[in-house]
Amino acid sequence: MAGRRGAGATTPGDLGWFWRYGAEATAAAVRTWSRGGQILAVGLLDGPELLRLALAPDAQRDEEVAQQIVKDVTEPERGVLMEGDAFVAAPTGALVRELLVDDGWNVGEPWTPLQCDLTEPVEGPDVRIEVIGPEQAHVRAAVQRAAFDSSTFTDQRWHAMAAGLPYADARCPVAYDDQGNAVAAVTVWSAGPGKPGLLEPMGVHREHRGHGYGTAISIAAAAALQELGSSSATVCTPSSNVGAVATYTSAGFRRLPEIRDLRRSG
Template identity: 65%
Template sequence: MAIVMSTPDVDGLARVTGALRDWQADDAPAHLHPGDVGWFWRYGAAATAAAVRTWSRDGRVLAAGLRDGATLLRLTTAPDARRDEELALRLASDLTDPDRGVLPAGRVNVEAPADALLQDLLAERGWDTDEPWQPSSRDLTAPVEDPGLRVEAIGPDRAHERTAVQRAAFTSSTFTDERWRAMASGPLHADARCLVGYDEHGVPVAAVTVWSAGPGRPGLIEPMGVHRDHRGHGYGRAITVAAAAALRELGASSAVVSTPSANHAAVATYRSAGFRDRPEVRDRYRAG
C-alpha cells in the first residue's frame, strides 16, 4: 500500500507518542523524543495534535513530525525505515511542496536523523545545512552523584516557581502558570518531572523538566535553565546532575539533551555534569 500522511486528532496522539517511545535507543542518532511532544503540550492538546504529522503504510506509523513553530518540522522515522526509499521520496515531496500543508512557503527547516535517506534527497532538491547542534548523553547505569544543591520536584502548588525561572532564564520564553497546567494535564507528563533548584536562602535559581520514554530507554532533558540573576555559581551543572538522577529513578537508561553548538556555556555545563558529546547534527533548510 502507498504511504499515507495524516494529522492525528487528540485521541490519536497516544499512537504517535507510543511509536516515538518504541523508536528511542541509546545507540540511535539524536532525534524526536516523546518528551518533545510533552513539552509542546503546554500550548494545549488541540494545538499539539494540529502540530503533528504522521506517515504510515499498512496502518503502521513509519515517520512522525512535530511542527515546532511556524517554520520548523522536527521529524524522525522508525529505525528500520531510515533508508526506506518509498518513505523518503514521499517525505521529500511533502516537505518541499508548500501545497502539501506540512511546511509553508519561504525559508523553512527540517530536523531529521543524520542517517536517514531523506537527508540525501533533500540535499538533491537544494536544501542546505544550517548551524550545528550539539547532542550529548549521560549513561545512567551507575548511581548519580549528589548535585550539591537543594533540588525538589514541584507540582501545581509551586508551578509558579518553575515558570518564573524559565522566563528569567530565557528572555523570549512565554512559559506561564497556565501553560504549565496545560502541559501537566497531558498524558506524557505522568512520565515527567519538573525540578527546581534553590540556593542557601531558599531562592529558586535553576529549573529543568525531564521526560521518560519508559524503562530502559533514553530520557530527555527539555528544557533546562538558570535564572539570569544567579548565573556563574554552578547551578546549571547542579540542576543537570539532578535531572540525570530523576531520569534514573524513572528507569531511563541514559539522559539526552541537545543545544546549539554555538552556545558554548550550555555545552560546557552539560560536559561538567558528566554528559558526553555525540556527533553534531544540522537541520536542513530550504531558502524559499
C-alpha cells in the first residue's frame, strides 16, 4: 500500500523482496562498506535512483564511514546511483544524513512507520487466511498485480523470492472472502526470534477494497510474525496515504515518529 518504496533503511525484508529478481540480480544490487574486514554498512540499490542503507550500531556516527558513503553516492563515476534525481534512505540519526544535506541534498516526503507489539497474543482476523506455498504461487502473484497497478510480480518471481535465503524466515498469508476469492495478501519477514519483523509488501485486490480486508490481512501478518518469534511487526507507508495509515492503526499498529529519505534533484 505504497507508491515508490521510499524512506526506511534496508532490512532483511527488503533484500528478500528484491530476491524476486533472482540471486544474481540481488547480489549485483548490494553494496557494502568495510574496514578491517568488518562490514560497517550495507546498501541495497533498489532501482537506479534509490539506495537503502543500514549501518552497524557503532558506525552510525562514524565520520570515516559516512564520508566514504557520501563520496560513493555523489560521484556518478563510482556507479552507485544514477545521475539526476536520486534518493538515499538512511537511519534517523546517522551522520551520513547530515553530510548529504550539507552537500545539497533535500529532505524528502514524510513516511509513517507503524509497529505492532507482539509480546501479547494476537487474535486472528475473522476471514479465512491461508499461507501460500509453491502450489499457490499464482494466487499470491495475482493478488499482488491486482493491488498495485505497476506490479510485474509473477509466479516465477514468487518462486525466485522463495528460493532466497531471507525467505527461510518469511511467509505469504492470503485472505479469502466468503465466496473463496483471494482478496488481500502480504509477505512478512522475520529477522529472527526476539527481533522486529517486517511487512513488505501488503495489498488489497482493487475489486475488493472497502470491506476491511486490509485490516484483516494486517492482523494476519502480525499473527504470522508472532508465530515466527518476532518481537514486533513493523511497516512503513507514505504519510500522505491516509487510508493505509488508518488500515494499519485499525489492525492494532501504533504510529511512530515520521521518517524521511533524502533527495537529490537532477
